Amino acid sequence: MPHDHSHVDEYLSDSRLVAAIALNLLLTVVEAIAGLVAGSLALLADALHNFNDCGSLVIALVARRVARRPSDLRRTFGYRRAEIVGALINLTILVVVGLYLLGEGVHRLFEPREIDGWIVVLVATVALVVDIATAALLLAMSRGNLNLRAAFLHNLSDAVASVGVIVAGVAALLWDAFWVDAAVTLAIAAYILWQSLAMMARSIHILMEGAPADVDNDTLIAALESISGVLEVHHVHIWELDEQHRALEAHVVVDEVDLVRWAEIKQEIKLQLDEQFHIHHSTLEFEAPGEETCPPCRPPAGRHC
Helix, strand or coil: HHHHHHHHHHHHEEEHHHHHHHHHHHHHHHHHHHHHHHHHHHHHHHHHHHHHHHHHHHHHHHHHHHHCCCCCCCCCCCCCCCHHHHHHHHHHHHHHHHHHHHHHHHHHHHCCCCCHHHHHHHHHHHHHHHHHHHHHHHHHHHCHHHHHHHHHHHHHHHHHHHHHHHHHHHHHHHHHHHHHHHHHHHHHHHHHHHHHHHHHHHHHHHHHCCCCCCCHHHHHHHHHHCCCEEEEEEEEEEEEECCEEEEEEEEEEEECCCCHHHHHHHHHHHHCCCCCCCCEEEEEEECCCCCCCCCCCCCHHCCCC
């Protein structure tokens, strides 16, 4: 049965997330202990990065379960944005971690410390295997899900960071180039900040009910006004509920007062919104020519009325 199959898939995905969390948490503990023993800041940086991965995966798991809750009188749009709120908190913490690593990396660059290259290489190799295994767990889940696709790509990038730590360990073993450990730390910190700030901007945009980046307001209005019977479209508001769901509300002026024709026009508009702009939820208020259904506006609401 379709319903049962979907239900099984949901909990299969949950079990994969739990496995990914367990792998990354174990790796974080191992890397942190090894980093302290070996004196490797790069290994500690990678441990912090993996700990953030655990947090991201926990947020994804909790958000998936919260998102299954139906809408209610207090949350009429449901609980989709729980993931965005959690991601913003997680990203804020990650930016702080990135800044800390940046400062420590600069300090260690000018005052290099001896590290145990063998421990660094061994643990970073284990980290590389775990990162690849986690990415494999998330691969099937990432199809058609932007958040999980980001987690999948994040783990692939973690694998690259682990390669960098291995390079630092090899440099210490072969050439006593302990400064490479600090340089790798700076590279990891820069990557963390670059990725976190970009995702933070995206999260804030959604929470501020910003319009989708790929939807141009003038193009959308022109497309709707090209529909037969539509004279004008105004008071248009477009926003994102989350990364996959968009909503729109607008006033539509039609050229005839005919309820049957209004129903036809409404269906044409909704089809256009769905096919061209991927907007599946829309609220349309129809007006006859010369009719004004919006009450007189008073500042500051006048900008939005």
